[in-house]
Structure formats: C-alpha cells, structure tokens
Amino acid sequence: MSTGKPDVGKEAAAIRDQGYVLIPDFLSPGQMSSIREALAPHLRREHLGRNNFEGHETERVYSLVGLGKLFEDLAEEPRIMALCDAFLEPNYLLTASQAICIHPGESPQAFHTDDAFYRIPRPRPAVSLSTIYAIDPFTAENGATQIVPGSHAWSDPELENILKAIDFETRGPEERRPRPPDPTIEGKIEGKVIDATMPAGSVIVFLGTFLHRGGANRSTAPRLALSNQYCQPWARQQENYLMSIPRERVRRMSPGVQSLLGYSIHPPFMGHVKGVHPRRLLEGGGTGREMK
C-alpha cells in the first residue's frame, strides 16, 4: 500500500483538470500476491457476466470488501481517502467493490460513466469517485481500461444516449453475442480514446462523470483488476453491503470501513435506524425499539 503521509494536491488537480489520474507503484508485489491468493477460489469461471455490460467473458467478484482484511484495508487506503475527501462530502460511502477479471476473447464494454444512473443534469460535480487497480499489467492487448480524458466536463447533449447504449439485458449462453460498437458515442470520441496502460500495482482514479470502458482482451491471458468506487453520502449505493456482508463480520471491521459500508449518518439523520445511529447495531445495543 502507498506509504507516508499522502500529499494528494497534484493528483486532485489532475483529476479536476483531466477527470483522472494514474498513480504507478501503488500496491506492493506482496500485496498483489496476497490479493491473487485470496481471489483464486472465487475466480474459477463459475460466475461469468450475464449481459453485455458485465461481459460474457468477464468474471466479477462483488462485495469484495467483505472477503477479508486486505480488501478492507484497500477500501480505506489513506491516499484514496484523501482524494475522496477532496471530491466528496464527509461520510461518503463505498458504492461498489469488485474484482474484474477480463478473459481472452472478451469484446470491449460500452463506454459509460460510473455515476450516470444519478439523473442529475451535466455538466455537474461528480456524485462518485472510482478506482481501478491493475493486478496484472494493463496493456492495449489484454483489455486495459479505455478512457476519454476531459470527458468529465462534457454536457448531457455531448453524452446523449449514453445510458441507452449500455446493454444490461440478460441472455443465456445460446444468445450471447459480441458487444456491438456503440453508434451514439463512437463518432464523438474518435481520436480521443486512450488505453490506460499501466504496470501491475498501479491505480487509476477518476470521477464518476468520466467516460471509460473495459477494453477487449485480444491476448492469451486474463487481465485482473480491482475496483472500489465511492459516492456522496446522500446517494444510493450500487451494492447493498448491509445485506451482502453479515453483521458479525462487519463488527470486526474498522470504524472507517463500517462507515463506508453504510453504518453511518449523513447529517442530520439520513441513514438512521428507528431514530438511532446505525453504529449502535454493531455495538450490540440495538435501537431500543425492536419489532416484536
């Protein structure tokens, strides 16, 4: 994990200017091998994507933060938290935490932004901040994330139909087909797309308003990445950690991670449980108003 007191001024400035920053040497080789070891039992091609957005040749492990201490530590990594502090309001939340393994033969994802489902007119501040950690080196051949620098500032008309182009429809294996090019966006971004190629251990951090996609994997080996995303404390989280991670496990997590999962309040009282702070449920106190 990155060491020392984070000085994120430059990184935050790059994000403000271009929509993203790429930070090399973020994870140590030791961390990466622990991550691989922890993920191995979950990456056996048993849970390939069910639609063109997840990717039929892509494996995803959701609620990653619930899989062990190293993923908890990554979720509250100090340098990433400092960047979240720069773009999000206090008590921001983890909204997505997943491993993404793009297998050979996968086609490119549709271009999208990670906060598109908050239907607030653009241009606007981002509702979320995303991270993608390269566990394998990201190359142009193996499915490096493809990005459009500056797109975080684009207006709705410039991104017209972007959500409609994303295909979430679930199909059986017999109906699977390559992901088609997205005619509503391809022309607009021609010449602006770059492959976020980076050595293993790097992380790319970008705004929720930033256009990107998982690339095609034309190599012969899988491309493994982790992605944690954070959202404003008043926004609905993509993943429902209150249901996906048992409370017994959450009790053993740090107060910071508990808060990121949703055991927190957006003042004065968004997120309360029968009038009390949700942390009380972790302390075993209950609310004093339990249903009979």
Ligand SMILES: O=C(O)CCC(=O)C(=O)O
């Ligand atoms: O895997 C990647 O490089 C990007 C994936 C992505 O953007 C997503 O699934 O939302």
